[in-house]
Amino acid sequence: MGVSRPAVNVDSFMVTNRIRQVTAANETLLSFLPTWEQFRHEPDTANFAFGNPQEMVVDGFTSALARATEPHDKDHYAYKFSEVESRVTVAGHLTEWRGQEFDPEDIAMTPGAFGAIAVALAALVDVGDEVVYSDPSWFFYRSMILAAGATPVRVQVRADDYDLDLDRLAGAITDSTRLVIINTPHNPTGRIYPPSTLEGLSAILTAASDRFGAPIYLLSDEPYSKLVFSDASFTSPARWYSHTLISYSYGKVLLTPGQRIGWLAWTPSMAERESLRSAVFMAQVAGGWQFPSAIMQYSLAELDRLSIDVVELERKRDLFVSELRASGYDLQPPEGTFYLWVRSPDPDDVAFVERLAKEGVLVLPGTTCGSPGRFRISLTGTTEMIDKSLPVFRAAI
Ligand SMILES: Cc1ncc(COP(=O)(O)O)c(C=O)c1O
Incomplete structure (x- = not known):
């Protein structure tokens, strides 16, 4: 997304049907990118389009990476898998944070949540299987499901409070459903699904798995689970549903999406977790070496303790919400x-x-997230950008 792209007409040469479908699914996003390219470098632009940093990186990030470049032995820059140190760091943190005893062997280190989602799809979903997800949604679920050769099935969230619509979701499950993806805290609505919803979801998936005689897996995509405001709290469905996998990225909590690291984890209560270990490993290898780089893994113990300023983020939320209202x-x-x-x-x-x-104000059209008639603002913009944008928003309405 950083350089200017040649206009690609996918009908003009031979590409796979999967990539044709992915291209069609991203029509609005692709047509928005030239506008973004045109304005994002202007010094006066208030850029709220994507979850990209608009300020310098958090303290401690570059020094952790710098220390990790120093080789400690000849294998420092050898091919990296999910390194033991990384898995132990993540499992320890998860066990403390989530109150479930995660096994380091059940953690796969990936290049961000993108990598974790791709690996979960590759390991669990066959061509023709159905994958259920909710709209509005992060714009690439559909693309990734299509790229895996599976069939995306979308279900609208509830219009009044953006909670999961469990009746609709239950109605969308068939004997071809292999995976359900949820995302909490949710991009783009900011909703965190309450425990009652997650318990209800678990009951639906358990009943459907029993009915069809095969587990329906749940992928809980949680890259924003550290970015929770003071008036809310976060719970993962992994607490209730043993066939849950969690995808995570450090790209959000550190606001460094250009340095790829994240993980895929599955619950300690999953009966087939040992088989999943080798399936995920093979999916990582065959999917194009889906492991984070040596430097990212060796700096992880330090990076794991860092975060952007969530109090400041909440201040920006409150300011923006009250001014826009x-x-x-x-x-x-x-x-x-x-x-x-x-x-x-x-x-x-x-x-x-x-x-x-x-x-001079860049935001993202809601159509890119499957919901026309809305738009998304990223609070990663600076306070100066917010101040500059308010008169524009006022005049535009
Ligand atoms: C809901 C959701 N899932 C996954 C990702 C991918 O995260 P990353 O690029 O850090 O891997 C994003 C990024 O915007 C996201 O919003």
């Missing part, structure tokens, strides 16, 4: 993540976002 915008305060999900005053969110861009 005062101007007449309709939005709910997020409970976590660094996004605001706003109703577009113009039902054509793509046109509205183009208008804002011309006034």
Whole structure:
């Protein structure tokens, strides 16, 4: 996403059907990128389009990486798998944080949550299987499901509070459903699913697995689980549903998505967890060596203790939410993540976002997240950017 791309017409040469489908699924995002490219380098642009840093990296990040470049033996820069030190760090942290005893062997180190999701799909989902997820959603679930040769099945979240719609979800499950993906804290709405919802989801998946005689796996995508505001708390469905895998990325808590590290973990209560270990390992190798680099793994013990300033993020949330509401915008305060999900005053969110861009404010059209008529603001923009953008938002409504 960093350099200018040649315009690609996928009909003009032979590409796989999967990539044609992925390209079609990303039509709005691809057509938004030239606008983003055009304005994001302008010095006055208030850039809230993606979860990218707009300020310098957190203290301690570069010094941890610098220390990790120093080789301690001849294997320092050899091929890296999920290194024992990394797995022990993650399992220890998870056990303390989540109150479940995670085994380091049940942690696969990946290049971010992207890698973890790709590996979970490769290990668990066959061509033709159905994968259920909710809209609005992070824009690449659909693409990744299609790239795995599976069939995406989408279910709308509840319109009033953005909670999972369990009735709809139960209705979407068939004997071809192999995997359900949920994302909490949720991009783009900022919703954190409450324990009652997760318990209900677990009951639905347990009953469906029993009915069809094979487990339906749950992938709980949790890259924002450290970005939770003071008026909310986070719980993972792994507490209730033993066939849960968790995907995580350090790219959000450190705001360093350009240095790839994350993990895929599965619950200590999963009966087939030992078989999953080798399946995930082979999926990582065959999927193009889906392991983080040596430097990222050797710096992990230090990186694991760092975070962006969540108090400051909450201050920006409160400021932005109250100012936008005062101007007449309709939005709910997020409970976590660094996004605001706003109703577009113009039902054509793509046109509205183009208008804002011309006034120096970059936000993301809701259509890219499967929800026309909304737009997403990333709170990774600076306070100066927020101040600059408020009169533009006021005038645009
Ligand atoms: C919900 C969700 N899942 C996964 C990812 C991928 O995270 P990363 O790029 O850090 O791997 C993102 C990134 O925006 C996301 O929002």
